[in-house]
Structure formats: structure tokens, C-alpha cells
Amino acid sequence: MIVTTQKPLDEILDFISPYKNILIVGCDGCTQPPRGIREAETLSQLLDLGGKLRNKEFNFKVNTLVKQCDSHLTAVALKDMIDDDVEAVLSLACGLGPQTIAILYPELPVFPAQNTVFIGAEEREAGTIEERCAACGDCVLGLTGGICPVSRCAKSLLNGPCGGSQNGKCEIDPEKDCAWALIIERLEKLGRLQDLEAIQPPKDHQAVARPGKIMP
């Protein structure tokens, strides 16, 4: 899932203040924490309240899209949501959402309500969402017992752990697990500790030429 956090309300209010009739759209896709219709509704109320405090009256339409990054689905659904009155769109999706909408409606200002922060997964027990993949383009999970050192090790080491690993925690932040301690624990369980012996060459940072592009 793509993890986002809400932008400060002042920043959003600054974006939308020049307009009155605004469409707020959630995304029911992969973004977490959820940013669907309920969150869109809550945000509209917050902005309404914020607008009042700034003596500004908005007129929000609130809706949600299945997957904002799917340009076909989004194009079809937006047709019914965007009429001549809509002056701007505020999107609760990850950064892909506003970009998809901007291409579909070149003449309409589109603003992000979210900051897109990482690709993560839920840790149910701790009740957190944690970064798990950095889209490095050359996946090493097969060698590391299914634990990603690129995103989970503070130094993205491929031949860890470093000397700062203490009691399973990382020296950079003692609140965080040392990814390499987890990897060793897992490899041990799998009876594959010998995988650690192989020295990994420095990462090829050109595995994905940015901006990435593929033919699906």
C-alpha cells in the first residue's frame, strides 16, 4: 500500500482559497490509512470550518474514486462528478491521483491533500504502518529471508549488520528494529544462514533509470 499523511490544513486552505466550488475526491485504492469517502467528508468539514474562520465560504462536492491512478476508471467516474461549476479538485490519493486527474482535465487546477510518504505494510500488533519497499528495481528479498534491507535498514546495507546493531535495535533509532538482526533471525529459522556469507556487490542504482517507464 502507498502510505500518505494529510497535509497541514493551512497549506490546503491556501491552495483552495482562490476558488469556491471545489470537488473533493477520495481514493478507495491502495492508499493507507484509508482515504475514501468518509475521510473526504471529514476533510470537507474541516476545510469548511477552516474557511469560516478565515471568512471564506466554500461549496464542496464530496465523492470518491475506485483507484485514482487508473486513468480509465477515473476518466469515466469523473465525468459525472465534474460539471461546469467545479473550479478546482482536491485529491486525497497518493501523488498519482492528482497527476492522473491533471492529465484528464488540463484546464482544471488539481491539488493534493496528502503527502505521499512511502510504500508500506501494516503491523497489526503495533497498530502502525511501516516502510517495507523502496522500489529499488533489483529485489534482494530472495537472499535476505524476505526482509527488505534497502527500506528497513537505516543505511540500506546489503552486507549487514553494521557495528551499530545493538540488541536487535538500530543505532540510528533505538525504537526501530535492526533490519539485519531480523534477517539473521529469519535465515537461521530457514536454515539458510550460509546466505549471509555471500558478499553482495554494491547496489546498482541504475537498475531503474529515473523516471521509470515500462510497457505493461
Next chain:
Amino acid sequence: MSDFKPQIVLFCCNWFSHDGADLAGTSILHGAPHLRVIRTMCSGRVEPSFILRAFKSGADGVMIAGCYAGDCHYMSGNYKSQRRVMLLKKTLPQLGIGPERLKLDLISAPEAPKFPSSVNEFIHEVTELGALNVAKAGAN
């Protein structure tokens, strides 16, 4: 002290200690004509947008009363409510609204008699904070 009387909206769960709510009805309402009680089937029914709408419509303080941890009629409504209130208390200050203007009280049956004083306490706190100057015009 000024004679400022805050507008308070109290969302009251239907199931949490009936005695408590009745007591509240008799002993608080007389003293606080600006208290509006809205009964919901569960504190979990109170969506953030309800709370925000109350503020937008001129409430100076919003309180939610629900069942004690573990006692929610619908299992987890009060936990949801707890989470929401926590998040809203973090968000409201971004609009210049103090988190003290929002209160969640989860009350167990034996503590029900204390409920009216908890509401009164809140009314008192909000009175101290003064009016929230959300423009009153055009509220819906």
C-alpha cells in the same frame, strides 16, 4: 466573571448507563440552557464530521459520552470513538481550535452518578475558554 454562556453539544450514547443520562437530564439541563443533547445509538456513530459540523454551527464545545471500555453494546464503537477524538484533538489546533473544546467521557455504570458533574466541569472549562469565534452566518 462575564455572563458568557457557551453553546455545548453533547452526543450521548443510548446505552451507557440510563440512570446517568437521566440524572444528567434533570440536574444539568436546568443549569445550562445552552446545552444540546443529541442521542446516538453508540458513541461510535458520532463521525468526525458530526463534531465538526457542531463547531461550524456555533458550538463552543463538543462532548461525547459513551460506554466504558469493554462495555460498548456494539463491541468496539467506543474504541473507534476514542481514536477519532484523539485524531481530532490533534487536527483541531491547526484551525486554531483548542483541543480542550472536545471531550470524550466513557462512563461505567457505577460511575454514572458522576456524569452530571463531568458535564458541568466541561461546561465550566469551555466557559473559561470563552467563545469560539466561528462566524455564525450561513451555518447549516
